[in-house]
Amino acid sequence: MSKQELEVLGQTDACCPGLLTAPLDEDQAAELATVFKALGDPVRLRLLSMIASRAGGEVCVCDLTPAFDLSQPTISHHLKLLKQAGLIDSERRGTWVYYRLLPQMTDRLAGILTRPAGEPLPQPAQTSAGAAS
Amino acid sequence: MSKQELEVLGQTDACCPGLLTAPLDEDQAAELATVFKALGDPVRLRLLSMIASRAGGEVCVCDLTPAFDLSQPTISHHLKLLKQAGLIDSERRGTWVYYRLLPQMTDRLAGILTRPAGEPLPQPAQTSAGAAS
Numbered sequence: 001m002s003k004q005e006l007e008v009l010g011q012t013d014a015c016c017p018g019l020l021t022a023p024l025d026e027d028q029a030a031e032l033a034t035v036f037k038a039l040g041d042p043v044r045l046r047l048l049s050m051i052a053s054r055a056g057g058e059v060c061v062c063d064l065t066p067a068f069d070l071s072q073p074t075i076s077h078h079l080k081l082l083k084q085a086g087l088i089d090s091e092r093r094g095t096w097v098y099y100r101l102l103p104q105m106t107d108r109l110a111g112i113l114t115r116p117a118g119e120p121l122p123q124p125a126q127t128s129a130g131a132a133s
Numbered sequence: 134m135s136k137q138e139l140e141v142l143g144q145t146d147a148c149c150p151g152l153l154t155a156p157l158d159e160d161q162a163a164e165l166a167t168v169f170k171a172l173g174d175p176v177r178l179r180l181l182s183m184i185a186s187r188a189g190g191e192v193c194v195c196d197l198t199p200a201f202d203l204s205q206p207t208i209s210h211h212l213k214l215l216k217q218a219g220l221i222d223s224e225r226r227g228t229w230v231y232y233r234l235l236p237q238m239t240d241r242l243a244g245i246l247t248r249p250a251g252e253p254l255p256q257p258a259q260t261s262a263g264a265a266s
Contacts, residue, residue, distance in 0.1 A: 029175035037173030042162035110246035
């Protein structure tokens with residue numbers, strides 16, 4: 001992902017189109033797809049859950065790598081994709097890099113996946129024969 | 134995705150591990166990644182938003198295809214991936230196939246991305262020099 005794309009992700013934090021309430025336009029869909037794609041990998045999901053659930057709010061990369069049967073560069077690549085998607089941030093301190101969740105992005109995803117209050121989705125009729133039009 | 138995998142997705146609806154509250158295990162991560170991967174494409178996100186936001190609760194594939202500069206088989210492939218992920222269901226009536234949202238899955242995703250009530254994520258100290266350990 002380019003730096004320009006990262007800036008676009010950052011700029012749209014305030015926008016929050018509802019995935020369930022109106023059709024997304026192409027730009028909204030492209031931007032959101034980048035974030036969901038970052039979540040679409042088991043290793044990245046485990047990394048994110050390890051970072052997000054850590055007491056103290058941040059995790060040293062040195063504590064993440066031993067949980068996986070993967071090389072340090074591979075783990076770093078996955079972390080880079082999570083960071084580029086705006087899901088985590090990092091800070092180098094001395095030898096190690098420390099990662100923390102950016103809850104704004106997970107809040108945003110939760111928001112767009114939440115049905116509007118008081119508006120249950122209508123269910124189609126259970127009988128179907130002859131109902132096509 | 135195999136039929137067996139689909140059944141696994143269906144069986145775990147009641148499980149809802151919190152992505153932000155505890156580290157996911159490998160099986161949970163693999164299953165969730167399948168769903169997020171299905172969302173990690175702009176065309177599929179647009180299709181899902183068109184289906185989810187449609188008054189009446191369902192959409193004919195004949196109303197979805199014209200919105201895209203893509204072939205009918207390509208659109209059908211994307212819809213198949215959304216269906217395999219448990220995000221939508223479909224029903225053939227006469228000539229056309231009708232799609233509807235399965236809100237259980239989007240509710241579930243929203244749930245695992247929502248921070249526990251009353252438990253704001255701790256923020257790391259803003260000063261970092263010499264804080265590594």
